[in-house]
Amino acid sequence: MDFSENDSVDAVLASFADTPDPRLREVMDGLVRHLHGFLRDVRPSLHEWEQAIDFLTAIGQRSDEHRQEFILFSDVMGASMLVETMEATRQAGGASGATGERVDATASTVLGPFHVVTSPERALGDTIDSVGTGEPCLIEGSVRAPDGTTVPGARIDVWQADEQGSYDVESEGRQPIGNGRGLFTADDDGRFWFRSIVPAHYPIPTDGPVGALLRATKRHPYRPAHVHFIVEAPGYVPVTTHVFVEGSPYLDSDAVFAVKQSLVRDFAAVDDADAAARHGLPNPFRRAHFDIVLAPEAS
Amino acid sequence: MDFSENDSVDAVLASFADTPDPRLREVMDGLVRHLHGFLRDVRPSLHEWEQAIDFLTAIGQRSDEHRQEFILFSDVMGASMLVETMEATRQAGGASGATGERVDATASTVLGPFHVVTSPERALGDTIDSVGTGEPCLIEGSVRAPDGTTVPGARIDVWQADEQGSYDVESEGRQPIGNGRGLFTADDDGRFWFRSIVPAHYPIPTDGPVGALLRATKRHPYRPAHVHFIVEAPGYVPVTTHVFVEGSPYLDSDAVFAVKQSLVRDFAAVDDADAAARHGLPNPFRRAHFDIVLAPEAS
Numbered sequence: 001m002d003f004s005e006n007d008s009v010d011a012v013l014a015s016f017a018d019t020p021d022p023r024l025r026e027v028m029d030g031l032v033r034h035l036h037g038f039l040r041d042v043r044p045s046l047h048e049w050e051q052a053i054d055f056l057t058a059i060g061q062r063s064d065e066h067r068q069e070f071i072l073f074s075d076v077m078g079a080s081m082l083v084e085t086m087e088a089t090r091q092a093g094g095a096s097g098a099t100g101e102r103v104d105a106t107a108s109t110v111l112g113p114f115h116v117v118t119s120p121e122r123a124l125g126d127t128i129d130s131v132g133t134g135e136p137c138l139i140e141g142s143v144r145a146p147d148g149t150t151v152p153g154a155r156i157d158v159w160q161a162d163e164q165g166s167y168d169v170e171s172e173g174r175q176p177i178g179n180g181r182g183l184f185t186a187d188d189d190g191r192f193w194f195r196s197i198v199p200a201h202y203p204i205p206t207d208g209p210v211g212a213l214l215r216a217t218k219r220h221p222y223r224p225a226h227v228h229f230i231v232e233a234p235g236y237v238p239v240t241t242h243v244f245v246e247g248s249p250y251l252d253s254d255a256v257f258a259v260k261q262s263l264v265r266d267f268a269a270v271d272d273a274d275a276a277a278r279h280g281l282p283n284p285f286r287r288a289h290f291d292i293v294l295a296p297e298a299s
Numbered sequence: 300m301d302f303s304e305n306d307s308v309d310a311v312l313a314s315f316a317d318t319p320d321p322r323l324r325e326v327m328d329g330l331v332r333h334l335h336g337f338l339r340d341v342r343p344s345l346h347e348w349e350q351a352i353d354f355l356t357a358i359g360q361r362s363d364e365h366r367q368e369f370i371l372f373s374d375v376m377g378a379s380m381l382v383e384t385m386e387a388t389r390q391a392g393g394a395s396g397a398t399g400e401r402v403d404a405t406a407s408t409v410l411g412p413f414h415v416v417t418s419p420e421r422a423l424g425d426t427i428d429s430v431g432t433g434e435p436c437l438i439e440g441s442v443r444a445p446d447g448t449t450v451p452g453a454r455i456d457v458w459q460a461d462e463q464g465s466y467d468v469e470s471e472g473r474q475p476i477g478n479g480r481g482l483f484t485a486d487d488d489g490r491f492w493f494r495s496i497v498p499a500h501y502p503i504p505t506d507g508p509v510g511a512l513l514r515a516t517k518r519h520p521y522r523p524a525h526v527h528f529i530v531e532a533p534g535y536v537p538v539t540t541h542v543f544v545e546g547s548p549y550l551d552s553d554a555v556f557a558v559k560q561s562l563v564r565d566f567a568a569v570d571d572a573d574a575a576a577r578h579g580l581p582n583p584f585r586r587a588h589f590d591i592v593l594a595p596e597a598s
Contacts, residue, residue, distance in 0.1 A: 002406075002559045003380050005388070011556055012377035018517040027341050028516060032376065034337035039381050042329040043389075046410075046539075049382045053369045060359010060369075070352045070359075077331065078311035081302050082338050083348045089304070090342075107301075111345075217327060218317040240345075257310055260301045 009036045055209055062208040066169040071113040072210045075256035076219070080110045084240075091237050091295065104146050105295035108241050109258040112228065113204075114167045119157050119181040125279065127195035128182040131175055134163030134197025137267055137286035138279055139243070143190040143231060144293055150190035151294055154233035157183050158194070160226070165202025186233075195279060198267050198286050201225045201248050204255055214255070221255050224248040226263075229292070236294035243290040265290055308335045354508055361507040365468040370412040371509045374555035375518070379409045383539075390536045390594060403445050404594035407540050408557040411527065412503075413466045418456050418480040424578065426494035427481040430474055433462030433496025436566055436585035437578055438542070442489040442530060443592055449489035450593055453532035456482050457493070459525070464501025485532075494578060497566050497585050500524045500547050503554055513554070520554050523547040525562075528591070535593035542589040564589050 003011055012032045019025035044052065062069040074080045088108045122128065129136075143154040159181040161167050168175040180199075186192045203221035205211060214221050225245035232238040244251060244264045251259055267288045270276075276283035302310055311331045318324035343351065361368040373379045387407045421427065428435075442453040458480040460466050467474040479498075485491045502520035504510065513520050524544035531537040543550060543563045550558055566587045569575075575582035 002561075003377070003384060003556045005381065005384055008377050008381045008384070008556075015375075015377075015518055015552075015554075015556075016516050019515070020517060021515070024515060027343070027347070030337050030341040034333045034340070035376055035378055036381055037336075038329050038333035039378060039385070041333070042326050043385055044326070044382055045389075046382060046386045048326070049373070049379070053367070053373060056355065057359045057362050057367070057369045060356045061362070063356050063360070068352070068356070070356045074348070074352060076314075077334055078302070078307050078314075079334055079338060080348070082304065082307045082335055083343055083345060085302060085304055085307070086338070086342055087345045090344075216318070216320070216323060217315050218319060219314055253314075255314075257302045257307075257314075262301075 005040065009033055012036070055213075058209040066116055067205065067208075068113040068116065069205075069208050069210055071111070072204055072208070073213075075110060075112065075204070075258075076210055076214065078257045080112075081257040084108055084110050104293060105237065106231075106239050106241055106291075106293045107260045107262050108239050109260060109263065110256055111230075111240050112256070112258075114159060114169065115228070115230075116169060117159075117177055117181060119159060119183040120178045122182040122184055122194065124184055124187060124191075124193055125195070126182065126184075127280075128158065128160070128180055129162070129195070129197045130179050131162065134199075135286060136281050137196055137198050137288065138193060138270075138281060139196060139227065139288050139290060140191070140193035141290040141292060143186050143192065143233065144291065145236070145296060146293055151233045151236060152186060152188045152190055154186040154190065154192075154231055154236075154292070154294070155183065156186060156192050156292075157230040157232075158196075159228045160196065160199040161202050163197050163200050165200040165225075170205060193279075195281060196227070198245065199225045199227055201250050219255065220250075220253070222250040223254050223256060224250040224259060229290075231292045231294065233294055235297055237297055239292065239294060243288060245288075304339065308332055311335070354512075357508040365415055366504065366507075367412040367415065368504075368507050368509055370410070371503055371507070372512075374409060374411065374503070374557075375509055375513065377556045379411075380556040383407055383409050403592060404536065405530075405538050405540055405590075405592045406559045406561050407538050408559060408562065409555055410529075410539050411555070411557075413458060413468065414527070414529075415468060416458075416476055416480060418458060418482040419477045421481040421483055421493065423483055423486060423490075423492055424494070425481065425483075426579075427457065427459070427479055428461070428494070428496045429478050430461065430496075433498075434585060435580050436495055436497045436587065437492060437569075437580060438495060438526065438587050438589060439490070439492035440589040440591060442485050442491065442532065443590065444535070444595060445592055450532045450535060451485060451487045451489055453485040453489065453491075453530055453535075453591070453593070454482065455485060455491050455591075456529040456531075457495075458527045459495065459498045460501050462496050462499050464499040469504060492578075494580060495526070497544060498524045498526055500549050518554065519549075519552070521549040522553050522555060523549040523558060528589075530591045530593065532593055534596055536596055538591065538593060542587060544587075
């Protein structure tokens with residue numbers, strides 16, 4: 001029987017019927033149903049479908065070791081944040097135990113496309129900024145369990161844009177690779193602190209297909225200022241998150257939908273010559289406090 | 300308010316609200332709804348979503364001037380055939396006129412990923428095969444309107460795999476580029492004829508991400524033997540189609556869902572020394588008759 005609009009889902013699902021892995025079969029089943037549903041709703045012409053194929057191809061081809069345009073596409077479509085939100089819900093459920101109480105772990109948010117360089121290992125108190133043109137700041141906090149227990153020795157991977165809103169990999173040599181990145185180990189009391197500069201809000205890369213999409217749809221490309229964190233410790237669920245700079249533009253319209261109110265912190269101006277000298281910072285400086293709460297792994 | 304699973308569609312649709320082009324806005328609206336619907340149904344873990352991003356990126360990166368892996372992905376998902384089927388329905392509707400009668404034009408089918416070389420212009424009766432290792436055949440027919448009127452001067456673009464099931468661009472030098480391809484102009488009576496070899500069934504390219512998907516899902520990669528046609532004439536709706544070789548394996552399980560029963564033809568063995576001599580073919584030879592009916596454009 002010829003392929004027809006009414007039977008297209010059944011015909012394609014039948015072709016996947018022998019998929020050995022049940023999860024892969026479930027994924028392909030959902031993909032076929034939603035892909036065909038999308039096509040039946042939108043009814044692209046052949047020419048439009050060719051344009052769509054060209055767009056997706058260009059996204060793959062724009063990606064390389066320092067650029068991941070498909071993550072960017074997932075980000076601006078809200079897909080990354082939706083997957084992130086569902087993962088956090090699942091992990092909170094897994095960690096809540098038999099009584100089902102909610103675990104108040106630090107909220108997660110998107111990984112983003114810039115975790116493409118291994119962060120250099122640095123000592124507590126070191127600076128992650130080697131350029132020196134931004135406004136100096138101290139970022140400090142502690143890693144704890146929901147019950148307040150300290151989590152010693154957590155690994156804290158941070159990366160951020162500079163005061164011009166650029167990551168090392170997109171600064172065209174202005175920053176050395178590894179600038180704005182650091183991998184720290186919390187001390188025996190779970191505390192961490194490091195120096196940096198206050199990051200700026202920035203546009204996601206707009207010189208590729210995703211930028212063209214944003215222009216065509218009159219969407220702005222900006223993300224509010226933030227520092228990325230991945231925090232891991234044995235026996236705890238790792239968290240991928242940001243700390244956002246209070247007062248930054250675009251906190252209410254992040255191009256990738258990643259802002260959570262619980263992650264916004266004041267990067268307060270501090271005038272304290274002793275503290276500045278102790279941390280090797282000029283006075284005055286800016287200081288943000290960002291405590292991390294990790295959910296215990298389900299036993 | 301934080302992004303949540305329940306509100307994700309609304310949040311992302313709001314970001315596209317200022318899209319100036321109404322069609323683009325409609326497409327993005329459908330994409331957001333179905334993409335988020337797919338994610339909510341399938342609930343990929345972050346790791347699975349990273350695998351999906353890597354898979355799509357690899358599809359783009361596997362594409363080049365002679366290979367279009369995203370068309371291949373669209374083909375094996377039945378998306379190309381669904382778009383093709385909807386386009387044909389729309390054009391038949393557009394061409395049927397006020398009385399709404401069905402126009403019996405030649406059925407269309409997928410373009411496929413191998414229309415990547417401009418077909419060499421050839422004279423009626425020429426051969427499109429310059430290698431000479433396959434079984435010689437004559438393909439002939441005429442181009443007509445649904446009412447039987449001849450359509451003189453139609454342009455007939457054909458391309459096909461060889462007797463080993465390879466297109467010129469994937470034969471690694473065994474065939475010169477342009478082999479198995481020809482662009483013909485029908486004569487004043489709408490007739491066309493050319494020499495070739497009987498194509499073989501073949502696997503779609505399996506050395507890329509789409510091949511990996513087929514292996515993981517235990518799908519075979521084969522397409523039944525066929526010759527591609529695009530036929531165009533002023534005042535008529537162009538048709539992109541195939542003629543399939545009757546008796547070929549995989550006519551009932553084409554990897555890209557493109558078989559229509561009305562497009563299958565007998566490539567009959569002919570023992571006719573005069574006809575063979577007239578066409579410059581050895582005797583015996585194979586012969587297929589494939590008439591093309593083009594729908595008039597809507598006025």
